[in-house]
Amino acid sequence: MTAPFKIAIIGAGSVGFTRTLVKDLLSAPALQDIEIALTDLNEHNLSMIRQILDRLVAVNRFATRITATTDRRKALEGARYVINCVRLGGLEAFADDIRIPLKYGVDQCVGDTICAGGIMYGQRSVNAILDFCADIRDVAEPGAKLLNYANPMAMNTWAAIDHGGVDTIGLCHGVQHGWRQIAEVLGAENPHDVEYICSGINHQTWYVDVRYKGRRVTKEELVEGFARHPVYSQQEKVRIDVLKRFGVYSTESNGHLSEYLPWYRKRPEEITQWIDMSEWIHGETGGYLRVCTEGRNWFEEEFPRFLAEVEKPLDPSLRSDEHASHIIEALETGKVYRGHFNVKNKGLITNLPDDAIVETTGFVDRFGLNMVAGITLTDACATICQASINVQRMAVKAAVTGDVELLKLAMLNDPLTGAICTPDEVWQMADEMLVAQAKWLPQYAHAIDGAKRRLAASTLRTRDWKGAASVPVRSVEQMREDRAQRAGGVAPDRQVVA
Numbered sequence: 001m002t003a004p005f006k007i008a009i010i011g012a013g014s015v016g017f018t019r020t021l022v023k024d025l026l027s028a029p030a031l032q033d034i035e036i037a038l039t040d041l042n043e044h045n046l047s048m049i050r051q052i053l054d055r056l057v058a059v060n061r062f063a064t065r066i067t068a069t070t071d072r073r074k075a076l077e078g079a080r081y082v083i084n085c086v087r088l089g090g091l092e093a094f095a096d097d098i099r100i101p102l103k104y105g106v107d108q109c110v111g112d113t114i115c116a117g118g119i120m121y122g123q124r125s126v127n128a129i130l131d132f133c134a135d136i137r138d139v140a141e142p143g144a145k146l147l148n149y150a151n152p153m154a155m156n157t158w159a160a161i162d163h164g165g166v167d168t169i170g171l172c173h174g175v176q177h178g179w180r181q182i183a184e185v186l187g188a189e190n191p192h193d194v195e196y197i198c199s200g201i202n203h204q205t206w207y208v209d210v211r212y213k214g215r216r217v218t219k220e221e222l223v224e225g226f227a228r229h230p231v232y233s234q235q236e237k238v239r240i241d242v243l244k245r246f247g248v249y250s251t252e253s254n255g256h257l258s259e260y261l262p263w264y265r266k267r268p269e270e271i272t273q274w275i276d277m278s279e280w281i282h283g284e285t286g287g288y289l290r291v292c293t294e295g296r297n298w299f300e301e302e303f304p305r306f307l308a309e310v311e312k313p314l315d316p317s318l319r320s321d322e323h324a325s326h327i328i329e330a331l332e333t334g335k336v337y338r339g340h341f342n343v344k345n346k347g348l349i350t351n352l353p354d355d356a357i358v359e360t361t362g363f364v365d366r367f368g369l370n371m372v373a374g375i376t377l378t379d380a381c382a383t384i385c386q387a388s389i390n391v392q393r394m395a396v397k398a399a400v401t402g403d404v405e406l407l408k409l410a411m412l413n414d415p416l417t418g419a420i421c422t423p424d425e426v427w428q429m430a431d432e433m434l435v436a437q438a439k440w441l442p443q444y445a446h447a448i449d450g451a452k453r454r455l456a457a458s459t460l461r462t463r464d465w466k467g468a469a470s471v472p473v474r475s476v477e478q479m480r481e482d483r484a485q486r487a488g489g490v491a492p493d494r495q496v497v498a
Contacts, residue, residue: 004033006141007328008079010072010132011086011150012038013045015052015299019306021083022053024325026062027316030333031325033063039075046070048303056310072135079140081328084132084148084156088124089440091293096436097121098286103462104429105420107265109255109280110288112151113203114388116417119395119410120433122155124440126163126399129156133164145331147171147324148342153202154357154392155399157342161357163400169369170342170357171323172202178251179207181232185225186212198251198340199349199360199375201385201392204260205251205340206377219247235276238264238283246380255283260388262419271468285467293473301476327364334366341369348373351382356389387415402443404434404451428460 007025012018018038025031036053040046050068057064069075076082087094097117098108104116111117129148136144146168148156157170175198183191194217197209210217226232226240226249233240238258243249250257255275258264264274275283280291319325323339330337338361345358348371352358362371377385394410397403408430411417417426431451434441438448474482 004035005080005332006035006037006078007081007083008037008039008075008140009083009085010039010075011084012049012068013040013042014085014087015045015049015306016295016302017085017149018049019052020320020322021085021324023056023314024319024322025328026056026060026064026314027319028325028329031329035065035067037075037079038066038068039070039072041070043070052303052306052310055307056314059311060314072132073139076135077139079136080144082132082136082140082144082146083324084129084146084150086125086128086150088121088128088150089437091289091296093124093437093440094121094289094292096433098289100433100436101417101429102285102465102467103432104425105268105463105465106417106429107268107271107285107467108259108416109265109275109283109285110259111286112288113154113256113260114152114391114395114414115259116411116414116429116433118152119391119407119414120437122152122392122395123399123407123444124437125150125152125156126159126396127441127443129159130164130400133160133166136164136166143167145169147327149324152392153342153359154389155396157357158392158396159400161344162355162396169327170202170359171327172340172342172359173322174203174251174253174256175205175340175359176321177253178249181236182207182210182217182222182225182249185222185229185232186217187225188212197361197372197375199377200251200358200381201352201356201388202342202359203252203256204381204385204388205359206246206248206381207251208248208375208377210249219243222249235278235282237274237276241274247378248381253281255281255287258283259416261384262415265416265468266419268468275469277469277471280471283469285470287471290471290473294479297476298479301480327369330364331366331368337364338362339364341371343369343371348375349382350374350376351379352377352385353389355393357392384415387413391415399443402446404430404444404447407434424460428455428458428462431455 046068053066097111101116106116146166148170153170160168183194195211196207198205199208200206236254238254280287326337341362342359345354345356349358391414398407412426434451
């Protein structure tokens with residue numbers, strides 16, 4: 001057993017995800033005699049997750065101490081590890097990230113990484129990340145590590161390292177999801193028979209080496225496997241097309257990947273050719289916003305189930321493949337963990353800039369994070385990663401300095417935004433988003449009045465557009481009906497608004 005220490009979770013009011021993280025942590029015997037400090041601005045959600053975790057600890061007779069507070073500094077006091085799960089601005093700001101770009105023809109599925117929505121999300125998030133880092137430096141255990149799950153991953157991690165002065169690792173689960181797909185199309189009975197190395201940047205990471213039972217898998221095998229798969233062949237059209245042209249499979253979902261590239265979502269009449277509406281993640285307009293909105297309305301319904309589940313003893317075999325618990329266990333016990341992490345490049349990927357945040361292969365043990373260096377991406381993959389890195393670099397600088405012109409240049413150089421909008425449209429769209437989100441953007445306070453004046457004087461026309469493939473938000477009653485239909489083996493109808 002390790003000596004007791006403290007883990008703080010910022011944004012712990014995300015009840016489902018926090019529950020998963022804590023169950024993972026407590027599945028490791030060495031991490032059971034610790035303090036887990038929960039903090040969130042939403043007292044109601046914080047109370048709910050506290051009840052679930054208190055019951056989990058009591059049923060399993062763990063020595064774990066669960067605390068909860070809306071005072072972030074109090075939660076961070078003495079913490080050795082800090083896990084960030086915050087969505088700055090909540091669903092209100094997120095709705096603007098999707099709604100306003102649609103007025104200018106920019107149709108996003110998620111809008112949380114780059115593209116117009118992701119860039120504005122970064123302006124909110126980076127400002128808050130720097131506040132978190134200041135508190136960590138002030139009151140956390142010396143040398144505390146920040147494990148960042150919050151998007152936009154690269155921008156947040158970049159800001160925390162370069163401007164926040166905190167040892168930070170960015171964590172995402174896209175790699176694990178794609179690995180399971182590959183194992184399935186190869187016909188592997190056990191996914192662990194498939195080994196892989198991924199490298200790139202967050203949400204544009206590539207399976208650069210795939211081995212099935214020790215044998216290297218070819219591009220042709222993957223193309224054939226995905227093409228004949230009855231589900232993935234329809235759901236992953238963008239990923240399969242990129243695989244055919246680039247020679248490697250992307251870690252990211254069809255909908256996510258489509259909004260980082262300038263080719264698949266720029267003509268409304270063609271978007272539906274590349275997406276699939278069976279689930280939001282395959283390309284639905286504003287799909288993630290819709291499911292997050294529905295989830296906010298639904299999670300009260302799930303609370304009794306969450307409480308009932310923790311009445312059973314914790315089963316360590318059900319530990320998820322989220323990285324956080326495995327990293328902390330490795331650092332505390334020396335048990336080696338291999339994963340894919342977001343860190344400063346510094347030569348890890350030879351044909352991407354050293355200052356960029358890359359997502360690539362590494363190992364964790366008691367000596368720390370040990371990354372694999374010297375990986376070279378194909379020219380095609382490196383080229384599109386470089387385009388996103390340039391946008392991320394400008395967006396981080398803009399967020400730190402409050403430089404409106406640099407923010408607009410970041411949007412103009414975004415691959416999808418630039419493929420759709422004129423410079424004048426980008427300038428006005430940025431002004432409109434700044435005004436709409438001003439309360440979360442204190443670094444831009446000096447620029448809001450000017451943006452309002454420009455908007456009032458503008459003659460540039462926009463349109464009221466819901467996107468090429470949006471789906472209405474379901475009520476709680478509709479969600480109950482849909483779940484009942486699924487339980488009966490019937491797929492619920494999905495009304496697409498074009």
